[in-house]
Amino acid sequence: MGGTVIDHDEAGAVRPSTLAWVSRQLEAGERVVGTEALHGGITAEMRRLTIGARDGGTRDLVLRSFVDPYFVEHAEDLLTREADGLALLTGTGVPAPAPVAVDATATQCEYPSLLMTHLPGRTVLDDEELExxxxxxxxxxxxxxxLRPADRPQEYKAWTTADNVVPPAGADPVTWAAATDVIRKPAPPYEGRLLHRDFHPGNVLFDVSPPSTADPRITGVVDWVQTSWGPADLDVAHCSSNLAMLHGPAWGLRFAEAYEEAGGVLAAAADERLSWRLLDALAFAAGVEWVARPWREAGRAELTTRAVEERLDAYVAALLDALG
Known part of the structure; x- marks a missing residue:
């Protein structure tokens, strides 16, 4: 669900077999002249590779490698889906990386890996200028x-079930029981859409320089590992949950309004909207520390696991009040 980076190698070095594979993907005369470990997510090693050309020019690529045993086991599906998703986005106007090469089964690399182009900008997770x-x-x-791709990605997968929901410590049991009962019912019908499936501020890059001289603009949307086909409500729900935990429950509610103001269409019935919104929010209950840790590493030190759990609890209650 959440992001892209574990730094297992502080030096940023790329392992020899992987480096040799990367080198085979480069243009004649190019070579890797620098590497930098990227920080901020939870599922993979991410490195920015500086590629030098004979004429002295450089360009950057990004290397994703799954090293955790769980993700190595699922890497073939995840990396192939991301590479296919990025190829599908080429030429659409969506600012996504372009795939360069993929070794999803680690046939040539030490770990399953995807090489892609680098996008400018950075993630912005603070409260300032959130509006x-x-x-x-x-x-x-x-x-x-x-977007209406000719080849649809696979159908979305729910990230929790009613039987797997574990309320965070201190949460109101009555509220969480009511929320869990909502997702116990069959999923509402929906019109399928291309989903990013992990769309949230940690996967969106902004051009924020120079500060205070121009309005922010999006320069990239990254981490397409979970690309799926499903209801627009589910992508909106995921971004809403993240905004609620990052900035407070009111921002989780605000995002759905902003989506409709921008021309997006959500489920017509309040109970259907509530179902999708809770399906996503409740999935975070067992893994708040997973999402809170990279936020703290990015500078949001006040977002302790407990603080984020309290915001999630308040957001679930706010959803039931607004849509229940």
């Missing part, structure tokens, strides 16, 4: 959902 960024996030998601 300006939320409509940009919403408009970007509407643009993604408007």
């Amino acid at each position: 300006a960024r939320v409509p940009l996030l919403a408009r970007q998601l509407v643009t993604i959902h408007a």
Whole structure:
């Protein structure tokens, strides 16, 4: 669900067999002249590779490698899906990386890996200027959902079930029991859309320099590992949950409004909207530390696991009040 980076190698070095594979993907005369470990997510090693050419020019690529045993086991599906998804986005106007090469089964690399182009910009996770960024996030998601690919990705998968929901410590048991009962019912019918499936501020890059001289703009949407086909409500729900935990429950509710203001279409019935929204929010209950840790590493030190759990609890209650 959440992001892209574990730094297992502080030096940023790429393992020899992987480096040799990368080198075979480069143009004549090019070579890797620098590597930098990227930080901020939870599922993979990510490195920015600086590629030098004979004429002294450079360009950057990004290397994703799954090293955790769980993700290595699922890497063939995940990396192939991301590479296919990125290829599908080429030429659409969605600012996504372009795939360069993939070794999803680690035939040539030490670990399953995907090589892709590098996008400018950085993630922005602080509260400042959030009011300006939320409509940009919403408009970007509407643009993604408007795409009609000739080849559909696989159907979405739910990330929790009613039987697996474990309320966070201190959560109101009555509220969580009511929320769990909502997702115990069959999923509502929906019109399928192309889903990013992990769309949230940690996977969106902004051009924020120079500061205070221009409005923020989105320069990239990354981490397409979970690309799926399903209801627009589910992508909106996921971004809403993240905004609620990052910035407070009111921002989780605000994002759905911004999505509709941008021309997006959500389920017509309140109970259907509630179902999708809770299906996503409740999936975070058992893994709050997973998402909170990279936020703290990115500078949000106040977002302790307990603080984020309290926001998630308040957001679930707010959803039931607003849509229940």
